[in-house]
Amino acid sequence: MVASILQVESRFNGRDTHQYDWVFFNNEEFTLEFQAAITKATKSRCFFERIPKAHWSTPLWVDETRFDVGRQFMGGIGVGKAWLQSYHHMCRWNAGFFALEERLADYDWYWRVEPAVKFHCDINYDVFRFMEENNMTYGFNMAILDDARSFPSLWEQTKAFIEQNSELVDNDADFNWLLYTANDEDDVIRPHTGTAKGSSDGEYNNCQFYSNFEIGSLDFFRSKAHMAYFNHLDQAGGFYYERLGDAPVHTLSVSLFLPKSKVWYFRDIGYSHGSCEQCPPHEDELEEVIDSHPNGPLPRDTKEAEVKAHGTQSVVVGPFETLGFQHRRWKTIAQDVERQKGIPGLSCGCTVSAIDNNNARLVPYESKQRKPSDTCIRKFLGGKWLARKDMVSDINSVAGIAAGSAGMEYVLDGRNMVSFQ
Ligand SMILES: Nc1nc2c(ncn2[C@@H]2O[C@H](COP(=O)(O)OP(=O)(O)O)[C@@H](O)[C@H]2O)c(=O)[nH]1
Ligand SMILES: [Mg+2]
Structure with a gap:
């Protein structure tokens, strides 16, 4: 638990503007040792609660x-x-x-x-x-x-x-x-x-x-x-x-x-739990996209528009459709980052993953359930996210399950900044 807290603190909550409370729940009393270790890991208030029988x-x-x-x-x-x-x-x-x-x-x-x-x-x-x-x-x-x-x-x-x-x-x-x-x-x-x-x-x-x-x-x-x-x-x-x-x-x-x-x-929150992990597009990749632009590195203030344009060319699907009305809110996030004088790109310690990386990881092969032919996250997002290149192998095959999304090739895989359009 301490390891999880330290990360939340350093990635988010430790800032003076945040310092939100932590509340812990247990069906037994928390030991004093646990409480001491936790309290040391954060400047925020901590509450240790026993769940009613x-x-x-x-x-x-x-x-x-x-x-x-x-x-x-x-x-x-x-x-x-x-x-x-x-x-x-x-x-x-x-x-x-x-x-x-x-x-x-x-x-x-x-x-x-x-x-x-x-x-x-x-x-x-x-x-x-x-x-x-x-x-x-x-x-x-x-x-x-x-x-x-x-x-x-x-x-x-x-x-x-x-x-x-x-x-x-x-x-x-x-x-x-x-x-x-x-x-x-x-x-x-x-x-x-x-x-x-x-x-x-x-x-x-x-x-x-x-x-x-x-x-x-x-x-x-x-x-x-x-x-x-x-x-x-x-x-x-x-x-x-x-x-x-x-x-x-x-x-x-x-x-x-x-x-x-x-x-x-929250595609922008890099997270892993057990074998499931999602790593969002972040600064390195953004820079790479900018640097590899045919006209050379872009001036900082045209970054957004140009990156989008580059995205359009690289995915070869003609005019790039927006992800949907929800994801226009990415703009709000970007403004917020600006306001807080942060850097617009994410500072991440992971390798960017496709959005549907984890789709079948929790389903053992012996569970003979019918599986949707598109991954869950794509079904949620809809629109262009459902466009496929070729069906390489079936999601229900051993290989497809082992590979998560790798058996299917979608036009977009969410590995670059265009996922936030
Ligand atoms: N207090 C308490 N928490 C539990 C118990 N079993 C699991 N948890 C908590 O419930 C959450 C999910 O449990 P976990 O074993 O990670 O499940 P999984 O991730 O679904 O495989 C974790 O925060 C565990 O610490 C239990 O018997 N008592
Ligand atoms: Mg767990």
């Missing part, structure tokens, strides 16, 4: 024997960490209860920080202010596939909830990126429904915001809509009989109860 124990309506048998079964077939009792409590707590903890009552925003994660790049603006000023509610930085065997009834339960509570669904909710299309062919678990090419058969495609990084509005997760949805899933016992992760629950909730325009992709 009711938020970290099997509820009365859950049959313990069925829970045990389910854990053994899921453990046996290789569903990640499903055999661990504590993991189920953890997922349930992160899916719903966290936002209700008393210590968080006075806060509007949270940023979830896990032990042993890495933050590769300086973050030269205030992410919380950014969320607020742009009327955002939820921020993520990787969208990837989950192992569908961990939540066999999640989608059925979600559909039942929507049916009973349709008034809670946001009028501008955009669910399309989370649904299978008829182009997603390797359907092993469910029979193909025979829908027309390009249309959806209304089934969940298992894409999720990878929630161990998230910056979100606590009010949203305390809202009537999210709480009702969480309680609905909880009553059905899915956190125990299955292994519902907090990630798909947050993903479906955010996508149901918010317009997509309130969800922000």
Whole structure:
């Protein structure tokens, strides 16, 4: 945990303008040793909280024997960490209860920080202010596939909830990126429904915001809509009989109860957790693009326009379409960086990765789920991000899964600054 904190402090929070509080939660008392080590790692206030028993124990309506048998079964077939009792409590707590903890009552925003994660790049603006000023509610930085065997009834339960509570669904909710299309062919678990090419058969495609990084509005997760949805899933016992992760629950909730325009992709935050990593385009590469411009290095003040123009030529797709209305907000970030007299490029300690690098990393090969033919992040972004060069190998092949996105060649891979247009 100390390693994670030191990075957040040096990349972001240590600045005089920030120094946001840290709040730690545990189902047991934190040791004095832990508290001392943490307190030394930051100048900010630290709070060490014990999670109430009711938020970290099997509820009365859950049959313990069925829970045990389910854990053994899921453990046996290789569903990640499903055999661990504590993991189920953890997922349930992160899916719903966290936002209700008393210590968080006075806060509007949270940023979830896990032990042993890495933050590769300086973050030269205030992410919380950014969320607020742009009327955002939820921020993520990787969208990837989950192992569908961990939540066999999640989608059925979600559909039942929507049916009973349709008034809670946001009028501008955009669910399309989370649904299978008829182009997603390797359907092993469910029979193909025979829908027309390009249309959806209304089934969940298992894409999720990878929630161990998230910056979100606590009010949203305390809202009537999210709480009702969480309680609905909880009553059905899915956190125990299955292994519902907090990630798909947050993903479906955010996508149901918010317009997509309130969800922000923090591509500029270099992050890794376990085998999943995202490294954004940064200064070195920007300089490289500028230096390799046919007319020689560009004067600093024309950088932006020229880099974009260069991007247009290099991707050979004709006039460069913008990523979408959301990503125009990159401009706001850039201005903020300027205001804080930071450098516009990111200072990163990682090698730039394609945006869909991590897509299938959490899905073991033995999980025979149908996989969307485009990666989750591209489905979220839409537009030009879905344009492909050639299909080199199938995403569902052994090689495709091992390579993440490498089996597919898209026109854009997000490795240069044009990703922020
Ligand atoms: N307090 C507490 N935290 C836990 C427990 N199990 C996991 N966590 C925390 O929950 C988060 C996610 O757990 P982790 O094992 O990294 O899950 P994964 O990343 O989904 O494989 C981490 O912050 C863990 O420290 C537990 O039994 N008690
Ligand atoms: Mg982890």
